[in-house]
Amino acid sequence: MVVTEKCDVYSFGVVALETIIGKHPEELITSLSSLLCQDIMLRDILDSRLSLPEDVQVAGDVVFVVFLALKCIHSYPQSHPTMQQVSYKLLEI
Numbered sequence: 001m002v003v004t005e006k007c008d009v010y011s012f013g014v015v016a017l018e019t020i021i022g023k024h025p026e027e028l029i030t031s032l033s034s035l036l037c038q039d040i041m042l043r044d045i046l047d048s049r050l051s052l053p054e055d056v057q058v059a060g061d062v063v064f065v066v067f068l069a070l071k072c073i074h075s076y077p078q079s080h081p082t083m084q085q086v087s088y089k090l091l092e093i
Contacts, residue, residue, distance in 0.1 A: 009080045013072025016065055022047025025073060061093045 017025035042059055043052055045066065053059040068089055072080055081089070 005083060008083055009072045009086060010077070012083065012086060013069040013080075016069035017073070020047065020062065020066055020069075021045050022049060025069075064093055065090075 014025055021027075042063055046052060046062070053062060068081075068086060072086065074080055
């Protein structure tokens, strides 16, 4: 395995998802593939030890970070954003 910036991006995605869902993202990816045709609610993926955000903007920001993190762990490393792109996206929220 060659260590590149893409490894940092992948690691960010894993840590972000582990923080939000409270477990390794592999479990989330498995459940997402089985729920592909259904709407997935934030309460379905948020760590059950955390309370749901009451503010709509905060909930939207959490969903945004989940989608950004999923891009970071995409199965094709060429599809990963750069850390600079991730940083810019996070500054937008």
